[in-house]
Amino acid sequence: MSLPENIPPEHAIEAMLFASPTPVPAEELAEAGNWSKREVEDYIERLRRQLCDRGLEVRKVAGAYSMLTRSEVAPFVERILQVQNKQRLSRVQLEVLSIVAYKQPITRPQLEAARGINADRTLSQLLDLDLVCQVGRAELPGRPFMFGTTELFLEHFGLSGLEDLPELAWDDSADELEEFSLEESLETPPIRSREMQQLADDISGPSTNLQRLLAKIRKKEDVEA
């Protein structure tokens, strides 16, 4: 398609992004106007500059471009659209999702290990929401399924790609503290009778609840055996 001479390409791109209810990949924009991908990126940059003091913005979402209202004016938009309650993910769902996002591909047992507790129910909710999907099987005994995040995950969080996730690392101050406590641990006297006594209490103290728990687990093992 060719444009009339007096229309700059970014106008066509602006119109395409405005009209599309879903993000548009750069390749599609390029194909529509016979532009190179590089040119498309330039035009989008120009469009971005033109929109910088407006209520709309162009964002890269899941590797594609989308024209969206700015979050600062959300209350106004929500009033017009009569948005009542937005469905947000629960704390557990976010927790499991972040583990999948950072450790993908990940199996169920690995997920459980990272949380210290079973995550099956939350995982199936995330699968239903299409935020997580199966991404093959691990070469492990039983060939368990592996899970990863979907495109919808990127869209939902407004991420351009997985590389947008912040690095999962300690900041420097945390490292210093770690060294400090390491030294401290060297200074720890090897045996302290009070501590020993407390440990003994921890293990064998008058703990009815613990006893009950152990009995319950033993019973469960018997049933399974």
Add this chain to the structure above:
Amino acid sequence: MEQEIDGYKVQLPFFEGPLDLLLSLVEESELDITEISLSAVTGQYREYLELLGQLDVEIESSYLLVFAQLLELKSRLLLPEPEPDDSHLFGFEEEPDEDDLVARLREYQLLKRAALWLAEHEGQSLARYPHPSGLAEPETPLLHTSLRSLHSAALRCLKPRKPFKEPIDYRRIELSVPDRVEQVWQTLQQARQQGRSRTRFSELMKERGDDDRPLVVVTFLALLEMARRDRVELFQDGYLGEIECEIKPEARAFNPARVSMN
């Protein structure tokens, strides 16, 4: 979670698992995650375990497992360090422990931070709205249905059906597709001579009634076969509409209609 203990009502915060509990205990006491700090909160961890009450045995045992690891860690800290030279004698090695609670808890803390980061971005992302229009695809075929076709569909549904016969009769189908092609061809020719160019599928089924499933299938296959050979043209008015067929002008002279199946 709320529990009645010795008449006092105790408000317990809800934790997402043993690591969550342990992390919050360590953070509450404003310590870093080290072996020392973990062993320091072992007592509090146990207190929480006492208050945990009846939960699913799977969940309870996850809490218990971490408690056992805490005790193991604490007892190791309390033992005298082996002399470096004796370490081989006693079988002690400085090995990286895969079940290392400290490492797991640190990672869990990072992942929880990541979850917070995601929550923040979810909020921002949900506050940005796309343009809702665009040519949306019709969600259901019903949107394109006229009142009349809905009415006739309702009538078809309400028509009493033959009761389900038992036992099911597994007869061999005596009619082959080539035979049926011949029959259909004759019906179409007759209809054309009577001045009707298009013939409805239901008319083809007239003599046997459309409860004859095998015949419906064979007739449908016959029509497809004829269409494939450019003998007829098939029409359908929309989704699930009735199929109509018409002999193609260039095929009118064609006779006999019998096709060889290959």
